[in-house]
């Protein structure tokens with residue numbers, strides 16, 4: 235049985251910059267949903283109450299555009315920081331999608347169906363988190379681009395055919411609903427309602443995650459951080475056979491400076 239001490243070891247997962255960036259993104263996204271969806275569904279009572287509560291349709295539109303602009307700038311800085319981090323400071327490309335993600339997904343499906351004894355051994359971000367991250371980044375680029383077209387239609391149509399405006403509107407409005415549903419159903423489930431973290435995954439508030447969770451959720455990263463084999467962390471070697479690059483992922487050097495925190 236694991237000792238009390240092992241239970242209480244916490245490992246740094248996010249620095250202050252990532253925590254602040256996440257919450258700026260989340261707050262702006264929530265305001266954009268709150269000011270965007272009532273424009274899409276104006277006939278509902280709740281839409282009318284939100285619009286009236288925010289001071290009428292003109293202020294709702296202004297607030298939406300302002301938050302949209304700030305979110306687009308946050309996204310641009312995120313991409314610039316990520317690209318320069320990887321190119322200049324040799325950051326590990328931990329959000330890139332690899333063949334291992336496909337196998338992790340397959341292995342977890344088998345595990346959930348009872349066809350496999352152990353869950354997949356994932357790296358710093360698992361395939362679900364990568365899906366969500368790329369959804370937010372690619373979706374953010376689309377929302378920013380189409381939002382700017384809707385904001386400045388006459389300026390834009392000086393350079394491109396007028397049909398881009400209704401097309402941009404169709405993309406903006408449908409992607410908005412999709413993004414809202416993905417975040418509400420998928421992300422909020424994983425960070426609040428999933429039995430593994432309920433009532434709240436505090437990693438994005440404190441920046442810390444328990445070593446116990448690392449063993450279950452990110453054993454490949456933990457093995458790399460502690461300089462151990464994957465088998466030593468998870469207690470079996472099934473994963474390596476199914477996902478050939480798991481071992482390689484561990485071999486390729488340290489990701490973050492290990493910082494353990496006694497809670």
Ligand code: HEM
Nearest residue numbers: 256259260263264363366367370417421425435436437438
């Ligand atoms: C109640 C609101 C929210 C909570 C409690 C929350 C919590 C979290 C947590 C705990 C993580 C880190 C997971 C990990 O260990 O890697 C995370 C990551 C992330 N969050 Fe949120 N989040 C919230 C809202 C949002 C919103 C509104 C968005 C975007 C529109 C968002 C986008 C992301 C993205 C892209 C990641 C990185 C990928 C991932 O790890 O899933 N979050 N969030």
Ligand code: HEM
Nearest residue numbers: 266270271273274295302303377378381382384385407410
């Ligand atoms: C992910 C975040 C966003 C969501 C969820 C969202 C949602 C929406 C929705 C649902 C509409 C109503 C469309 C309709 O009437 O069918 C809308 C309109 C609009 N959005 Fe967004 N949007 C987002 C980001 C942005 C961004 C980044 C910008 C600008 C850079 C922007 C600018 C606009 C503009 C200009 C309109 C037309 C209404 C108006 O003139 O104010 N949006 N948005």
